[in-house]
Amino acid sequence: MSEIVIKFGGTSLATPELIINAAKKAAKTKEQYNRVVVVVSAMGSMTDELTSLAYKITSKPDQRELDMLLTVGERISMSLFSMALNSMGYPSISLTGSQSGIVTDTRHGNARIRNIEKERFLKHLDAGKIVIIAGYQGISYAKEITTLGRGGSDLTAVAIAATIGASQCDIYTDVEGVFTADPMIIKNARKIDVISDEEMMELSGSGAGVLYPRAMELARKNNIVIQIRSSFSENTGTFIKERDDMLEEVLVRAIACEENQSMIRIRAIPDRSENMQLVFRALADEDITIDMITKNVSDSGITDLSFTVGENDLDKTVNVTRGLLERVGAKEVTFKGDLAKVALVGIGMRSHSGVAALTFEELSKNDIDIEMITTSDIKISILIKSENVEKAVRVLHDVFELDKGGIKISRN
């Protein structure tokens, strides 16, 4: 008994022709696996269009009704997908999140899956049908329709894979896989064959928006191998696996970048933890997401606190922090826009130092100033001017030999 879950994103389902194309892939998969579940996103930009409809009604649509509205997107694509398969002679049935028994908590717009009552869809799988499940949605304890938040369809796919005991989940999208850098920027960027889940987590959080962390975490917990692959070719994609002996280790696996970043600096703030708490609590209350944070301690107990936010949040952030100046006893708030974050990710960094040194050296050689640096055990993030981002990625891609698959290292 072999089973697999395959998931199609919105760009893979944007037109009836593309849905037929995707259904052909599902049919082919059914020739290789006994049990096939297909998880679908909404067609193309439908979720955005529905959201915009809601905001034409009111500037503050209630979340319960918004979830009711948004979940129709997947319902449309799943029924069309099932019609396509049935017409090709592959018996199939489409099921909503609720019909699939995806039970969530009651947090509308960002619900968590609590359990999956699998009896209904298992019955159809046992009957040999391809089961099409609406991604991104479930039903709460309170019998209300909920949505799972951004990247929710990936989460649905992995959760269903875990439920049916599938060891693989193929995510079909509009790219060939995960690349060593954005191929739009770096001509000789290379598709990565296998990447560790840790590396993928760091990349996804750094602007290479291929897969959402919640889906990744769930896959890791259930030993599910995810393949990111293209709907528009027959090629093998990128496999995301737990780090094991099969996985060749390299110093740097990939470089992600994220533009439209801004840096805020609170100058001469007394370095006390209650001050830090005050600042970050106030920002969190305003739903401002903070990314990089640095603090330079001086002898006097007075420090500069710097952090980055998305450009959209800059004005709000400056207002909030200036409003706190007197209370925390800081001198002033300065800020800088038009910045970009470049992140180098690789498990190899854990055992091999020198990545940071090589990065700074290469950037300095190319006259690229670094505004801020943060590091984790397998990632180095640097903040630079937006105008330098393309050059920075290119020279780092070259120096870490990513076009050749990366600098191999011996396993620790």
Added chain:
Amino acid sequence: MSEIVIKFGGTSLATPELIINAAKKAAKTKEQYNRVVVVVSAMGSMTDELTSLAYKITSKPDQRELDMLLTVGERISMSLFSMALNSMGYPSISLTGSQSGIVTDTRHGNARIRNIEKERFLKHLDAGKIVIIAGYQGISYAKEITTLGRGGSDLTAVAIAATIGASQCDIYTDVEGVFTADPMIIKNARKIDVISDEEMMELSGSGAGVLYPRAMELARKNNIVIQIRSSFSENTGTFIKERDDMLEEVLVRAIACEENQSMIRIRAIPDRSENMQLVFRALADEDITIDMITKNVSDSGITDLSFTVGENDLDKTVNVTRGLLERVGAKEVTFKGDLAKVALVGIGMRSHSGVAALTFEELSKNDIDIEMITTSDIKISILIKSENVEKAVRVLHDVFELDKGGIKISRN
């Protein structure tokens, strides 16, 4: 405790602005009634658009998936409607057919309501909320989403009215009510204030497509008064009531017409009931709907059988009937297209003869040939050339004084 159901058709909900307009009417209704249920259709032409999407996938979409697809239309409008009401400060909640407990049989595409499990929506009504229910849909015994067929949203509205014991159901649409004739054809056509349900049934079946017979029947059975009224004005519409003392009787209440009719004649067919059965069974098997039927008996036991079908079905009908010629021993099949049916409806005909005579006289005076005539106790239908339809309706509208409210008669 006063209760009402109001229903909005697709043209009343075609844009976000129109949904807000309709929500205002619902809010105003809530000021007058304790319990208000709103039943909504899909926005504008959405059902047609979704259907066309399905046919881009396959020429034979399966009905189960088609129902799944089509029901999203009402789901979109109901959630937007509820958002609009909530934003105006009128607490409301939207419920799908399934959430409203509308349980149907399993006939996908044309399901019948079997019972309504009202507990869930009653709870919300009791809490003072305006409940928005998706029209046209339900859930079958087999826990599958079903649709109720054409005019299904009207049926939902009347069924919910019956369930909550409402004595009135307002159907908001894009016309001011039911008219004595199509106002597009007859300039001085008059809005009818009150019409009997019997008259309305005959009119709806004769091309005045305001309300579907299934909704009418259900309203009659439950003593529910239906008001057909406009979303775009504050005017009172047309009340459809059981015939009672309040209802002024006129000889002819209204004239409906239907174009694109064709007449088929099977000539010299032996006048035996098994022959008639053969013909009509064969046509039914091909899903051909027959409207008017006449048979002229001759002394010899040989007759001409004539009937009308919609123009779209003409070719198929001629093929089917010609295929039967030998078997039934008939001479030939002739046919005529470009015809129109004009129907005069009025309860008064039941007690007063002379309507037919006056009709023939008036048409003859105006050189309009009659191709076929059929009558029921409150309706006279005549088949004429399409080119004459406007003139025919105009002269009959005048002679029966419909612009003045119709020729009053004493009650029998």
